[in-house]
Structure formats: C-alpha cells, structure tokens
Amino acid sequence: MSLKKTNILNVRGLHVEVKTNEGFSTLVQDIHFGLKKGQILGLVGESGSGKTVTSMSILQLHDRRNMNIQGSITLEGRELNGLDNKEMRKIRGKDIAFIMQNPMNAFTPVFTIGHQFIETIRAHTLLTRKQAKELATDVMQSVNLPDPHKLLKNYPFQLSGGMLQRVMIAMAACLHPSVIIADEPTTALDLHNQLIVLRLLDKIRSEYGTSILLISHDLGVISEVADDVIVMQHGSIVETANVFDLFDHPQHEYTKKLLKTRPTLYSEKQPYTYMF
Numbered sequence: 001m002s003l004k005k006t007n008i009l010n011v012r013g014l015h016v017e018v019k020t021n022e023g024f025s026t027l028v029q030d031i032h033f034g035l036k037k038g039q040i041l042g043l044v045g046e047s048g049s050g051k052t053v054t055s056m057s058i059l060q061l062h063d064r065r066n067m068n069i070q071g072s073i074t075l076e077g078r079e080l081n082g083l084d085n086k087e088m089r090k091i092r093g094k095d096i097a098f099i100m101q102n103p104m105n106a107f108t109p110v111f112t113i114g115h116q117f118i119e120t121i122r123a124h125t126l127l128t129r130k131q132a133k134e135l136a137t138d139v140m141q142s143v144n145l146p147d148p149h150k151l152l153k154n155y156p157f158q159l160s161g162g163m164l165q166r167v168m169i170a171m172a173a174c175l176h177p178s179v180i181i182a183d184e185p186t187t188a189l190d191l192h193n194q195l196i197v198l199r200l201l202d203k204i205r206s207e208y209g210t211s212i213l214l215i216s217h218d219l220g221v222i223s224e225v226a227d228d229v230i231v232m233q234h235g236s237i238v239e240t241a242n243v244f245d246l247f248d249h250p251q252h253e254y255t256k257k258l259l260k261t262r263p264t265l266y267s268e269k270q271p272y273t274y275m276f
C-alpha cells in the first residue's frame with residue numbers, strides 16, 4: 001500500500017512566501033510529511049522556525065492577498081490548498097480541529113462555556129440545542145472534567161488556564177475530527193497542567209483514533225506523547241524520525257542542540273502520574 005493511502009493528512013512540497021516591499025520572502029520551504037490515523041506527530045523547532053506558518057497553511061488561514069502557498073495539502077485524499085473559505089469553514093472544527101496556545105483567546109468572554117460549546121457543535125451538525133448540550137456533557141465527562149453541568153454555566157474568566165485548555169480540548173474532540181492540530185497547547189500552563197493536557201491528548205488519540213499534529217518548541221513536551229517527530233529550522237525540515245530514534249540517535253546538529261537544552265516535564269523526586 002502506498003504511503004499516501006495510509007496517511008490521513010499529507011503535506012507535499014509546501015512552500016509559503018509572503019509579499020514584502022522588496023518582493024516575495026520565503027517563510028517555509030520543501031515541507032513534506034504525512035500524518036497517519038491515530039498517530040501523534042510532533043513538530044518541533046525554536047521560535048520562528050516555521051511551525052505556525054505550516055499549521056496555518058494546513059488550516060488555510062493565511063491571508064492569500066499577501067501570501068503565496070504552493071504545494072499540496074490533502075486530508076483523506078481531498079486537496080485543501082486553494083479551497084475557498086466557505087468549504088474550509090466546514091472542514092475547520094469538524095474534520096480538522098485546532099487547539100491554540102492561549103485558551104482564553106479561543107473563547108468569547110461574554111458568553112458562557114456552555115453557549116460556546118453548544119454553538120460550536122450546532123454549527124457543524126443538525127443536533128438540537130438539547131442534544132448538543134447532552135453531547136457536550138458526555139464529552140466533558142469522558143475526558144474527566146469535573147461537574148460538566150456546572151462548567152457549562154461558567155464564563156471563561158471563571159476557569160483556570162488549565163481547566164479552560166481541557167474544555168477547549170473536549171470541544172475540539174467532540175465532533176471526532178480526523179485531525180487535531182495542537183499549537184503549543186501547554187506553553188501557557190504550569191507543569192501540573194501541562195502533563196494533564198498531554199495525557200488528555202493521548203487519551204483522545206487512543207479513544208477516537210484521532211491523528212494529532214502536536215506543535216511545540218519544547219522537545220520535553222513532544223517526548224511525552226509523540227510517536228514521531230519532525231524537526232524544523234529556518235523554515236525547513238532538518239530531521240524526521242521516530243521519537244526513540246530521535247532521542248537515541250539524533251542525526252542533525254540542530255536536533256542535538258535541541259536535545260541538550262531540553263527541559264524535562266518530570267521532577268526526579270516527584271514523578272507525576274495521572275490516570276485518565
């Protein structure tokens with residue numbers, strides 16, 4: 001079977017340029033990778049290496065008036081690059097869900113969590129308000145969020161960053177998207193909540209078979225849950241490997257440097273263990 005057939009998401013020859021006063025400037029180039037069903041693929045690299053430009057290209061969120069996006073991005077065989085906004089809106093949230101770094105930015109402050117959760121579900125399904133509320137409650141329960149009925153009545157500012165990120169992940173998972181793109185989902189969180197969120201992503205992958213593109217500048221985060229890792233530097237991929245191979249036998253000098261500076265999520269004295 002060809003690689004293309006086994007991959008849910010395929011990125012081939014992605015090249016993104018931005019228009020500047022001096023002409024076009026390349027942001028990412030020669031990006032090739034595939035995401036398999038149920039795989040967690042880590043995308044790592046220091047700030048400015050092109051991780052977000054890559055994920056925004058998959059989601060087709062770049063402003064095409066000043067960006068040129070070349071290459072092929074297919075989701076279950078369907079070409080996304082160049083798809084019009086109306087079609088992409090149907091795909092975003094339903095087939096590809098997005099979890100961002102700061103969950104507070106993902107919610108509107110003036111509406112309750114429940115309102116936003118239910119509206120997201122209803123935007124992509126034919127469920128009634130009551131059915132959508134039941135689905136939201138079920139999903140929150142399945143990811144061990146305490147007292148979903150109460151949580152749904154809360155406003156975003158009433159929840160901690162960690163709790164809000166967990167609600168965001170429940171929202172992302174509830175429509176069983178084939179792909180979740182999680183861009184620095186733990187960066188704004190403390191160590192305790194970082195581990196909870198990573199375990200939660202792992203649980204969603206194993207329960208729903210969701211494929212996850214996990215973006216982080218931190219190899220410690222990636223090593224917790226990723227199966228395979230892509231290392232980016234200056235807008236290009238410099239290494240792709242299974243997570244164990246990458247840690248045991250890094251090939252590229254830049255990967256070796258990242259490994260040396262890697263913080264660890266575990267305290268040797270007090271390892272965290274979470275049951276989900």
Ligand SMILES: Nc1ncnc2c1ncn2[C@@H]1O[C@H](COP(=O)(O)OP(=O)(O)OP(=O)(O)O)[C@@H](O)[C@H]1O
Nearest residue numbers: 018027045046047048049050051052053054216217
């Ligand atoms: N809209 C834009 N216009 C011009 N340059 C951009 C634009 N978006 C990103 N860039 C540039 O592209 C490069 C890659 O940015 P990108 O945000 O993808 O990096 P990153 O690896 O995600 O970093 P970080 O972890 O800080 O988010 C950077 O040099 C950035 O300044």
